[in-house]
Amino acid sequence: MSSAAFVIIAIFTLAAALAAATLRKLMHAALSFAVALVGLAALFFLLGAEFVGLALVFIYIGAVAVLIVFTILLTRRDVGKDRGFNWAGVLIALAVFCGLTWSILKTQSLSIVAPHIRALTVKRIGEALMTGYVWPLQCVGLLLTAALIGALILVMEEKR
Amino acid sequence: MSKSIDQVFVNAKQWLLSWLAGSPGWVIQLASILINIFMLLAVFLTLFALISVLERKILARMQNRYGPNRVGPFGLFQPIADGIKMLIKEDIVPARADKIVHFLAPVLIAAVAILTLGVIPYGRNMTPFTIDGGILFFFAVGSATELAVFMAGWASNNKFSMLGAMRAIAQMFSYELPLIITVLPAVMVVGSLMPDRIVSAQAGYTFGLVPRWFVFTPWGGVAFILFFVSGLVESNRTPFDVPEGESEIVAGHMTEYSGFKYATFFMAEYIGMFAVSGLAATLFLGGWHAPVRVLEIVPSYVWFFLKLSGLLLVYIWIRGTLPRTRIDQMMNFAWKFMLPMAFTCVIAAAVWHYAGRGLRGWLWSLVVIVIVYSALSILLDTRRKFAPRVYRFAE
């Protein structure tokens, strides 16, 4: 884990996230969101959680980002009307950031370096998922099914 | 002797790297990666040039024509002529287009297509990038293709582009599910997401005769066919070229692209096709293993590329044979037939595993597949649903 890689990836991720939050054009914002998530996946790789990074790219770029751009397309009449920008929100977010950073920097126990670990293989994750986490896994399956049905019912054409 | 020929590329790389002996570790690592990338690009861009001309020639033969035969011997230099033509064409960007996204779309689609090639084992010890979740990497990166297609369609600010992109996304989304689920049985049986492990699990021969490729088990055979059809859709090839159907919506998402950007799209499509075929060969056709024990003296990479070219030939053959499908038929086919069959493959693989991976398992998994297949064909009422359309008003 090198410092230079961390700094580059962190700046890249935060810049893309900032673009996603502030760009005027919705489509550009959605694409920057995708870029920010690629950066986040790179951070996960840096932390040794390859599987989660790949899953993040797979789910967010392959599904969520495409869903977002598709929704933008389906609600297209509105694009370009997004003029309102609430500066109070920025102030609140800035306050939150300052508070969080202050408390993080004050906490001494956080300034540690990473210990050496056994590489987290996909096999180990799979074993953990199938033994200790089997009930949460089933619950997530149920939740995803419910979300699928719910989303379908929400967007179904209403019969008149 | 045969072993040294088999490992000639690996040894050549080691020899090149030995020049750097003594330099810090990261330099050697970087050089190794660069050599891999260079080789990958060299091989697959050559293959792309070759296949693009061969496809035209084979298609021409199927239609009783000659095909390109003017440039060079047998028209083999046609790709070079095409490349020059594409390079010197004017690069037109529509005035109302979103310039940045319009530029980024072909870059992204080509980058994604080339990245997916990186995890496929091309021969013994010849995987460019060995990572633990190789298969997941393939699909994670490959899923960005949809975003790139969408970017192309949206940025062009053209209704044909937009229509093409929407069709492409609808179709890619629907067929990505069977594509991924048909990979599951192979991953399940091997117990690893690493392409290398999947290939080495298919080594050996049953009765010393039939290779232990997954395609020779009932679940593997069905999964292979489903995977191949889904791959056909993912690479937007005939008969599933609805997103860019020339006679309907000009060229779909590529309508507003010209010159080299268009060539990039074209190249990405072919490289995506190579990647999917390569993965199909890796997962189901035993990767670089020889089909007969006697022929194991032939280097492993030769076998891999033979299998790859065999699959590509089938792609071209299908393109020359079948007409374009209707989009509603395609969607029905994906959700009502492909997806249930893909899940059946998973179950059949489990049955095969628990019945002892022998002849008994073979028969039981065949029974599972046959039952589901006949149930589906009765339930879906295929004879009525897939019948020729009756035109009530056009006559």
Added chain:
Amino acid sequence: MTPTLQAFVVVSAALFSIGLVAALSRRHAIFILIGIELMLAAANLNFIAFWRFAPQPHQPTGVMFAIFSIAISAAEAAVGLAMVIAVYRHYHTTNVDQLDQLKG
């Protein structure tokens, strides 16, 4: 020199705040959704970072949390975007400021 846990947590805090900006100040429903997704992503970064820096060896708990939270945020995005489309059909707008009546 390798980055400490502090650096990762600060990045995560910054990502969270950027998500908060998107969720609080933008008026378009999709921006709000993007903001929420960014905040969830920041939480995931925290899970992974704390897992990586914890004394080893142990169960990959943080990784499990991150996997489940990614799955849940995918479900959330699907339902959220479906709601955006449903709302758009009713009101012909996605500006959340204009969605201020209970009458359908």
